[in-house]
Amino acid sequence: MWRKYTHHYRKAQLAAEHWWSYVTNSVYLVVMTMLGQVLSCSIVAYAFSRLNWPGREALFAILLATMMLPAQVTMIPVFMIFEKLGWYNTLRALWAPSFFGSAFFIFLLRQFMKSIPNDLEDAAKIDGCSFFGIYWRIILPLVKPALAAVCIFTFMGTWNDFMGPLIYINDQRLYPLALGLFDFRAQHKTDFGMLMAASTLMTLPVIALFFLAQRYFIQGVTLTGMKG
Structure with a gap:
């Protein structure tokens, strides 16, 4: 019985060129x-949450409004730009x-950073720490749970992305797994046993990552938006 299942997994690894x-x-x-995502979003979130500058709230509202634009509008x-x-x-x-x-x-990182007490930042400024130094030495270590949530969401979105590679990639050697499975299916005339085995192998890293980082992920989601 088990030989039948392991046969499909070996076949899934060896059959696709x-x-x-x-x-x-x-x-x-x-x-x-x-x-x-970690570098760009954390820097922008730091500017929106810890720095005071004219038009900050208005620009943040515009940033949130961009979330209402469907991806098909900018596709x-x-x-054409790329x-x-x-x-x-x-x-x-x-x-x-x-x-x-x-x-x-x-937005996620900004809400988390706003919960950090200002006393830590003030003490760092008294010690002569620059804005970038505060961001790198004070803020980033304290927002690890939120960064873990960002990493998990990014990992899942990128690992399972099908539409992006389908639009931009034409060379089979550059296919990621999501698009490769579709080509896998077309090449081998839908051998469902082999296809399901390959799909299972593809989901294993996502499951493993969640179990390894679930503590940080849950903490990052639950604490976001709380003010200290």
């Missing part, structure tokens, strides 16, 4: 996207937008 390139591309996209303009930049059929088109931040993640 580019299986390991799919895995490598997905891991690369996940790492770059997580790095971009064609963004594609094509003119020479990013079509490259992985750069999939991870580069993460370095411009996400409105939802900025």
